[in-house]
Amino acid sequence: MVSNQSQWNSVYNRDKKVWGDNPSQLAVVAYNYLRESQAFRNRKDIFILDLGCGYGRNAIFLAQNLPCHILGLDNSQPAIDMAMQSLKGSLAKKIEFLCYDFTNVSDKYDVIFVSNLYQVLKPQERTQLRETIKRCLKPDGILFLSTFSVRDPEHYGKGTPVDGEPNSFFDIRYMHLCTRQELEQDFDFLTINALYEHIFHDLRPNHDHDHISWILMGHLK
Ligand SMILES: C[S@@+](CC[C@H](N)C(=O)[O-])C[C@H]1O[C@@H](n2cnc3c(N)ncnc32)[C@H](O)[C@@H]1O
Known part of the structure; x- marks a missing residue:
């Protein structure tokens, strides 16, 4: 079977900036929160880790x-x-992009940001992502994570169900869709500040479609 990594390489080589240049809804949520929250609004420097950052939008x-x-x-x-080609002027001083597996990170961050990575990970990789979050989030830090819901109309039930794995399908590639209860259990090491679904429109050439995704915000217990 073709590895997850080489599949993503093919996607980016073929389609380039697949989701356009606009940020995801999760980035807008994180920005609004960090700009307004008492803990962060007066900070001169917030250290953010973006896991599975793609081309950096x-x-x-x-x-x-x-x-x-x-x-x-x-x-x-x-x-x-x-991502590195977009780093010009002051952006180059604020962002570092690295080709690196998230399982190897060890430093601690104020914010961990994970947009639409969880859904493409197999069970053991999802466990490793949670371990990375536990290890790398500062005690007063915050996680922002988005991942597709079982109500996602584009992916739920599409392709072949994965044996022994509820809500996982293999279509063009592996996809796992989450329930609220599963996310509450998976992230029970966090106090969850917000967990809700949102709908977004994915504007692609020849294939416009809607998604339903969870947005989760939480800090370590
Ligand atoms: C659906 S894309 C989301 C990209 C980006 N977060 C965004 O919202 O534009 C998932 C990304 O996770 C990356 N990825 C998958 N497994 C990874 C791993 N073990 N370590 C680092 N990145 C990984 C893929 O290469 C891909 O770019």
């Missing part, structure tokens, strides 16, 4: 709008190459 938006330093990690080299 969210890190770039956050760096353009917040006093922060961002480390964006993705294990797809074509994605990181595109």
Whole structure:
């Protein structure tokens, strides 16, 4: 079977900036929260870790709008190459993009940002992502995570169900859709500040479609 990583390399080599240049809804939520929250609004520098950052659309938006330093990690080299090409002027001082697997991170961050990575990870990788979050989130830090819901009309029930794994399907690639209860259990090491679904429109050439995704915000217990 083709690895997850080489599949993402093919996606980025073929489609380049697949989701356009606009930030995801999660980045807008994170920006609004960090700009207004008592804990962060007067900070001169917020250290943000963007896991599975793709070509950097969210890190770039956050760096353009917040006093922060961002480390964006993705294990797809074509994605990181595109991300690095966007680093001009002051952005280059605020963001570092690295081709790196998230399991190897060890430093601690004020904010961990994970946009639409969880849904593409297999069970053991999802466990590793949660371990990375536990290890790398500062005690007073905050997690922002988005992941597709079981109510996602584009992916739920599409392709072949994965044996022994509820709500996982193999279509063009592996996809796991989450219930609220599953996220509450998976992230029971966090106090969850917000967990809600939102609908977004994915504007693609020849294939416009809607998604339903969870947005989760939480801090360590
Ligand atoms: C659906 S894309 C989301 C990209 C980006 N977060 C965004 O919202 O634009 C998922 C990304 O996770 C990356 N990824 C998958 N497994 C990874 C791993 N183990 N370490 C780092 N990145 C990974 C893929 O290469 C891909 O770029």
